[in-house]
Amino acid sequence: MQAPTGNAATVPPQQSGTAEQAAPEPAAASGPGATWWIWAMAGTLFLAYTALSLRIHEHLLSHSFDLGIFVQVVRSYADGHLPVSEVKGPDFPVLGDHFSPILAVLAPLYWLWPSVKLLLVAQAALVAASVLPLAFWARRTLGSAAAVVIGGCYAVSWGIASGVAYDFHEWAFAVPLLAFSLTALGSGRLRAAAYWALPLVLVKEDLGLTVAVIGVVIAWRGGRRGRRLGLVTAAAGLAAATLAVLTLASFHPGGFDGYFASHNPGGGADSGSDGGFVELLHQGTLGLITPQEKVTTLILMLAPTLFLALRSPLLLIALPTVMWRLASDYPAHWGTSYHYGLLIMPIVFAAFIDALHRRGASGRSLYRYLAGSAAVTLLLLPHFPLWQLVQPATWQTDPRSAVARSVMAEIPDGATVQASNNLGPHLADRTSVSVYGWGDSRPDPEWIIVDTKVAPNHRWPMSVRQELIALDFARIRGYRTVKEKDGFVLLSRKG
Known part of the structure; x- marks a missing residue:
């Protein structure tokens, strides 16, 4: 992959008028084999x-x-x-x-x-x-x-x-x-x-x-x-x-x-x-x-x-x-x-x-x-x-990842969703997803999915306590628990 070459408007570095002169380029074998x-x-x-x-x-x-x-x-x-x-x-x-x-x-x-x-x-x-x-x-x-x-x-x-x-x-x-x-x-x-x-x-x-x-x-x-x-x-x-x-x-x-x-x-x-x-x-x-x-x-x-x-x-x-x-x-x-x-x-x-x-x-x-x-x-x-x-951990299968996929599979394509920050990318190519707990997210989505066990350094925007309070409040407002497994909580407004 070679860059296109210029024409008369180009000059080699040694003719540019700079104080330092460019060194001559070493001879090198050419062709695909080289x-x-x-x-x-x-x-x-x-x-x-x-x-x-x-x-x-x-x-x-x-x-x-x-x-x-x-x-x-x-x-x-x-x-x-x-x-x-x-x-x-x-x-x-x-x-x-x-x-x-x-x-x-x-x-x-x-x-x-x-x-x-x-x-x-x-x-x-x-x-x-x-x-x-x-x-x-x-x-x-x-x-x-x-x-x-x-x-x-x-x-x-x-x-x-x-x-x-x-x-x-x-x-x-x-x-x-x-x-x-x-x-x-x-x-x-x-x-x-x-x-x-x-x-x-x-x-x-x-x-x-x-x-x-x-x-x-x-x-x-x-x-x-x-x-x-x-x-x-x-x-x-x-x-x-x-x-x-x-x-x-x-x-x-x-x-x-x-x-x-x-x-x-x-x-x-x-x-x-x-x-x-x-x-x-x-x-x-x-x-x-x-x-x-x-x-x-x-x-x-x-x-x-x-x-x-x-x-x-x-x-x-x-x-x-x-x-x-x-x-x-x-x-x-x-x-x-x-x-x-x-x-x-x-x-x-x-x-x-x-x-x-x-x-x-x-x-x-x-x-x-x-x-x-x-x-x-x-x-x-x-x-x-x-x-x-x-690192061996990079190549090991994370059991929670499989659980997350099985829980997210309950959400139909095209649905409106609020999800934990780390789950949103897994839904963004088939749903209308926003971040759970973020003030600018679309209110009253059809589905809410939260990872309550996400590591502290990856948790955003709410603390664990704020998240649990918010989930309880969502249930009060009419959401029902569809699935809860290994820290993943899935709520739905549908009956």
Whole structure:
């Protein structure tokens, strides 16, 4: 899988006018026989990512926020209408939440396999595909050993691992697009870099800013002929970001005020916090590095590259994503959990390859860098979700999962349901499901299903005591107990 090559608008890095001259590319054997192992590596990673995410789902560890939301979005597109999500609220228009029309490309696949598992498999395929351009570029510029080490370190890096293990997210589409764009940019194929970058504006509203920075780097590295292409790309990114925000505000039930209030990282309109960049202005630049968790995350972003990524201008492309995370007052944005590292990893490792190439690393110096990168990656590996693949518990059958499926089977297709956060994804592809106990859920559903034994760290939004009180109150209001087994409680309004 090769990125399309540019034409006369592209120039090799050594002609870009930058201070550092690119090292000559090593000769490498060409043809399918010389590169089959890169394709095999991507295929193996696809199987590993798929296995991990499906096992997590089967163990009832996926979430209505966000997997349940996204399957409802894809299901909406497959049904031929604009996306809505019951998890977000009754008939909530998702284009008023995030601008991610690229999710519509999954609709034809959903016609063939109408299952929540489709999204997990699709994410695994997209992320695994992102290894290809990085490994091929490393092989062309640094040799096969670099392709093996850098491709492998990227593939098992903490950002990729955390993203694959936490549900599905639209950012999965951005990962290969970024990898192909930055590979083309680092190779001097500027037009190809712009072509791969532009679809990012369809992934999420903030990625227009990322496209804008890619355009700036194209203009910087492209000399006179690349300057126009870069400025056009940057302008397109900014225009797309502006249009996306206008679209979001027009779809959101509360308009501009409702959209910006709902995206206050601190908790919405009633949080009592300004949040985001307004809060940052109050704190000054110190707010970018406090609390300490932010600094730790920044260090972990760069440590697998031995901080050499700082020597490449490609790292500038991470600035929009890094800045909004650091400026946020929502603690989940500061750390290494969830999916927030997905966008960073292809940028950091592309910058790593670029930095090594520009430094002319070869021989012993190159092997030292590769060994250091591998050592840091292996040191971090046991602390992140891909390590679960070698844990026996991951592959053991959970008896409660079978009970859950048997209880959920009592709920007919098309019914309105309120379910525990961890059960919602298992119902989202065939019912109209929302989260039990969440204030914005559709009231008085036909069915209620609750997992009263869910682990405390996975319990949301109610405590055990609140949940039991709510179930008793539901029975008073006319719900009857249909089934109760191993902590799963199923109630119905039907006689």
